[in-house]
Amino acid sequence: MRALVCKEFGPPENLIVEDVPEPVAGPGQILISVAAACINFTDVLSTGGRSQLARELPMIPGVEAAGIVKALGAGVAGFSVGDRVLCQLMHGGFAERVVANADEVAKIPDFMTMEDASAFYIASFTTWHALFSRGALKAGESLLVLGAGSGAGLAAIQMGRAVGARVVGAASSEEKLELARDAGADATFVYPRDMTDVTAQKQLTSDLLELATSSRSVTIGQINSVRNAAGFDVVYDGVGGGYAEAAARALAWEGRYLSVGFAAGVPKLSIGPLLFKNATLHGIQPSEPETRHPARIADAVSQMFAWYEEGKLRPRITETWPLEQAQKGFRQLLDRKAMGRVVVTMT
Template identity: 45%
Template sequence: MKAVLCKAYGPPESLVVEDIASPTPGPGEVVISVKAASVNFPDVLIIENKYQVKPPLPFSPGSELAGIVKAVGDGVTAFTVGDRVMAITGYGAFAEEVKTEAGRTLPIPAGMDFATAAAFGLTYATSEHALVDRGALKSGETLLVLGAAGGVGLAAIEIGRILGARVIACASTDDKLAVCRAHGADETIDYATGDLRERIKGLTSGNGPDVICDPVGGPYTEPALRSIAWRGRLLVVGFAAGEIPRIPLNLTLLKGCSIVGVFWGEFTRREPQRFAESMARLGRWYTEGR
């Protein structure tokens, strides 16, 4: 079979396509014939050796996929050959056939095509885990989303609205903010202009947001945190800006707030039952057209 391989760390142009052996499932594993695989920001980081997960060279990147079960290993009862499934791989999805853990493999919701299923997990499930499990976002609260025009950001807007929150979306251009509004944002802020903290305060009657979803880091985290409501929750989802911010810890004391880490990939491994419940909930929302 063919696979995209990272044989030396570098940009996407350094990847190669080669023939490798087809995988065989071990106990608790399934082999999937891949129909679609998505490209996410961690895929770029991992091939440049800038991600927290560092597989040995050579490896195939690709963190999630969708396809049809080709074979199952011993002990696998949830799937049979021919099932339509989606899977979280961490890496390895950019191949014609992929071996995955059965616990990180899920049935594709009814009516969802392979391309949508392949791009569903990392963005929507990360945001759902962040807002529901880590942020405990409640109906009537205010959610601020940084990097809101990205995949995780747009998913956070949609899920925030489903949960009954008022959503303020932050992005860097008018075009991006228009996309945020199309996905349901109640208010938008161009954080490339003006004082971010003051603009957030102005949209929240001085109270600040109850929950901040931050997948970007960089220069926007601290001013957003300085605007947060009493007992607010800052969700650290990632650092797409390429800079890990340094936060004055006295802000947590002054605001009575929490800074909460969101490592969705590790969550799927450590809490497979809750991961399955999360994906089932997202699947229901999808089939309901929400």
């Protein structure tokens, strides 16, 4: 079968398409004939040698895909050959066939296209886990989404709107914010592409606070109202770097900061802005509840599919590349040019 192979960590141009042996489904696994696979930022990190997870070479990247069930390993129930399925993977998605663990495979509803299915699960479930399991986002609260034009960021905007939050999207270009507004952002803000400087960070905090609407008058002990309690109830941050500090300072009283990813670098976040507002910082790792609370995952997935059917949660696919040109899609993410989702098709 043909597959995209990483033999040496480095830029996307290192990735090559070649024939490799087809994988075999072991016990509890499903062999899938892949139709499409989405490029996630983690693929850029892993093939670039920057992943926090140990990766062995040669490696076929690809952490989510959609296709048709071709064979079932021993003990797999609930699936049949020919089913349309989406799956989450450790790697291997950019290939004509992939083997996935059955508990990380879901049937694609009839109303969802194969390409949308390939770009749906990771951004949606990560965001569901972030906003609701960790962030406890509620109707009427305010949500700030950094990286608002990214695959994950657009899911956050759509889910925030779906539950009745007021959503502000911030991103590095007007083009990306157009997508954010299309996804339902109530207000948007362009931030600078470089946020290493403290003055720029302070300016960003003040610009963001102008857009925040939650403002609670809070009394701490004998001290009068804390005037800077204005801010966002929830910050969804898939960007990190210098943006994190600026956004954390724009949290409201009892705000929740959701650290989803570090595309701009691992942030050095000071605790001060959290302490003064009874705010909390949450690291977002959706794999943990996936293994521990299967019933909650089932609830989340059925809600996500329902929102898709209602048109409230749709991946925005802006580029599609054939497998032979997948490295061009990787290049878009690496160069910060990708908007919404970039998908690779096998046929």
